[in-house]
Amino acid sequence: MRPSLHPLSSLFGLATLAVLAAASHSSPARLAGGHRDLGKRCTGTISSLDDVTDAVKCTTVNIEAFTVPVGETFALDLLEGTTVNVLGEVTFATGEDWAGPLASVTGTDITFNGNSYKWNGNGAYWWDGEGSNGGRTKPRPMFKVKISGTMSDVYLLASPISASVANPAALTISGATVDVADGNSDDGGHNTDGFDVSSSTDLTITGAYVNNQDCIAINDATNLVFKNSKCNGGHGISIGSIKTGKNVDGVKITDNTVTASANGLRIKTYVGATDASVSNVVYSGNTITGCTSYGVVIEQDYTNSGASGTASNTVSIDGVSFTGALTTVAVTSKAKQVYVLCGSTACTGTWDWSKLSTSGGSAGSISNADVTGYTVGSGSANGSGSATTAVATTANLATTTKKTTTTKKASSTSTKAATATATASSGTSRTSAPSGALVVSKSPSSGQYSTIAAAIKSLGSSTSAASIFVEAGTYSGSIDITYGGALTIYGYTTDISSYKKNVVTLTNGGSATVDGSDDASGTLRVHKDDFTMYNIDVVNSYGKQAEQSQALALSAYGKRQGFYGCSFVGYQDTVLTDTGTQLFAQSYVEGAVDYIFGQTANSWFDHCTIASVAAGTITASGRPADSQGIYVFNSCTITTAASATTSLEGLVYLGRPWTEYAHALFMFSSLSNIIAPAGWEEWSSSSPNTGNVMLAEYSNSGDGAATSSRVSWSKQLDSTSVQSYTISKLLGSDYADWIDSSYIS
Secondary structure (H helix, E strand, O other): OOOOOOOOOOOOOHHHHHHHHHHHOOOOOOOOOOOOOOOOOOEEEEOOHHHHHHHOOOOEEEEOOEEEOOOOOEEEEOOOOOEEEEOOOEEEOOOOOOOOOOEEEEEEEEEEEOOOOEEEOOHHHOOOOOHHHOOOOOOOOOEEEEEEEEEEOOEEEOOOOOOEEOOOOOEEEEOOEEEOHHHOOOOOOOOOOOEEEOOEEEEEEEOOEEEOOEEEEEOOEEEEEEEOOEEEOOOEEEEEEEOOOOEEEEEEEEOOEEEOOOEEEEEEEEOOOOOOEEEEEEEEOOEEEEEOOEEEEEEEEEEOOEEOOOOOOOOEEEEEEEOOOOEEEEEOOOOEEEEEEOOOOOEEOOEEOOOEEEEOOEEEEEEOOOEEOEOOOOOEEOOOOOHHHHHHOOOOOOOOOOOOOOEOOEOHHHHHHHHHHHHHOOOOOEOOOOOOOEEEOOOOOOOOEOOHHHHHHHOOOOOOOEEEEEOOEEEEOOEEEOOOOOEEEEEOEOOOOOOOOEOEEEEEOOOHHHHOOHHHHOOEEEEOOOEEEEOOEEEEOOOOOOOOOEOOOEEEEEEEEEEEOOEEEOOEOOEEEEEEEEEEEOOEEEEEEEEEEEOOOEEEEEOOEEEEEEEEEEEEEOOOOOOOOEEEEEOOEEEEOOOOOOOOOOOEEEEEEOOOOOEEEEEOOEEOOOEOOOOEOOOOOOOOOOOOOEEEEEOOEOOOOOOOOOOOOOEEOOOOHHHHHOHHHHHOOOHHHOOOHHHOO
8 A cells, every 4th residue: 555645634733743754654744724623612423313412512413324214304403603524325214105304404504515425215115206296195305405504515316306405595515416317217206306496595506416307496596506517317407386476586507417308498487376486597508418398498387287388477587598608409309499488478678598509309489588699490599500510619629530548558549449439429529438438327237337446347457458438427436447458438428628518427535534545535546557538527525624634536646647628626635646647638626725736747737727716725746856746737727616615816826845846837827816926835834845946937827927926936937948848848759649639739
């Protein structure tokens, strides 16, 4: 086992830390700043319902694996400011019909860390195809959320019916999974909404994955954002059904992906409903494919029996727009691109649809709504072409034949051919497996696999080039890749040119404290040469649970590793590139403290987004003396992560030197105002590590790029000295043989 790169715990005294560091670490210790006062807190542990009453008296609550008896609610009524850590799977027993809910959580300013452990509702026991419209009495909702604060990486499996959110104040839900794939049948889980939202104020849901039924049903809410999420199957993204007394105002639906659903985007109001309204709805940057009924549907004729065909004027819909980034909608042959049926006077305000593009099926119709910028039958804004055309013209990145990893043990021709097939067969998308690729699926059929690890295991001791195609979904657990041949892993996507439309997520909540080392904490651990990955998101959900919160999304040890259109999300130590050579292109890295770090690896980041979620440092180079080891950021964007909760202006540093020989370079990049005027930070006051560093910048732009106040020991390169840091010098003279050149400048 590799020794930990960091101290194992921040809870020891300083003297104890010094003894441990001297005794057990060959690498220099890296400490996050700050102080955590645990003296006024207690920790409650729940391993059965009997523990709940005492546990919720503490401001830290740990939930271990246990089974909730049938007929009882797992109810958490939390103190203000409580942190909840889910540390094992929660299973709900079956055996009788009852009204539920299965679980509930209430409280103010709560931090709820789900850590991707499953809450298994065993919905198949109750499913009858009727949902909330009749049939058996079902526990409803599966999970009732009535908190403000944050909720991350909650995993709901097999909901008997819907989960609900009724937050009384600002709440951000990130990285949630609602998987009801097993209920996707005529007599299965009907109305198992991912998020059933009512009585909600200032709710943001981001990075969710929902499989089956309405991805989100917004019934009564003010100021709601639903973004960067993936919805597969079911009824798509819905506002409504709007009933009497229900009002929705200020909704932003942005950068989501909807696949294989009956509808893409839907607004529906009940006939005869009063004191009800929908207003100020904006759709932007969504990608919708495979709709079997409607791409965009707005109807004011809804009843319990379905659409009546006669619209009502009693519910107003004021302002529905497609603006900002283009929303593309593709429907199947028997579906309609657009169907709008408003009451004769009910749909008012601005209906700017200039950023909507549709294709497939039949055109549909718009009745009683003053839509501008879009013409039914043209397929897109002002008749400018179909969605297929709009997507195809975004870039040439994905249309050239791909190159992939080569090795002396494997034929580069066969590997490149497999990649070319994936590209050429689908243009800018990759929605089916390349020829010869193993397939990983959340619902595997014969010959497929349920995990990437299982697919790799099936390759055995072979050293031939191999490829794996991963279908949409969230896959939990740590993956350690050591396969002997060249390996390429593809993620399902409708846009291979970047990470923004990814629908495959690998997630785990490991930490160095628990797992024993940084490397062992990684969600994805690549311990091999000749590895390539496309369009997969990798998340470590551990977050900041202590002063020392080392928790990797990626641990990379190996030569000729390429990551294209991928996303890596963590808090401290998100990406470790420790040995070898790596290329990251058109990708995303998020974190707060030393979140790109390592020792002897040469790593090139090209056209990547580097996003800080809190104050801290981006890089921590631990380059030893007289060795290689450098980070180069070429044409990257340095910015604030969408999930950041406060302004980071002037609070982020480009890096700090883990050793005296640290090397990092930012060039031709956009540095936002989060970058501190000093640019770089000492390792610590006692060990500044600035004597022999090469921490440098060249030709950057943006509010954080001014160099007049940079620390004296950093460097500003000129057009001559920067030539020492070309991609060929970092990645090797043979780099063109193994990188995918269509992704880099």
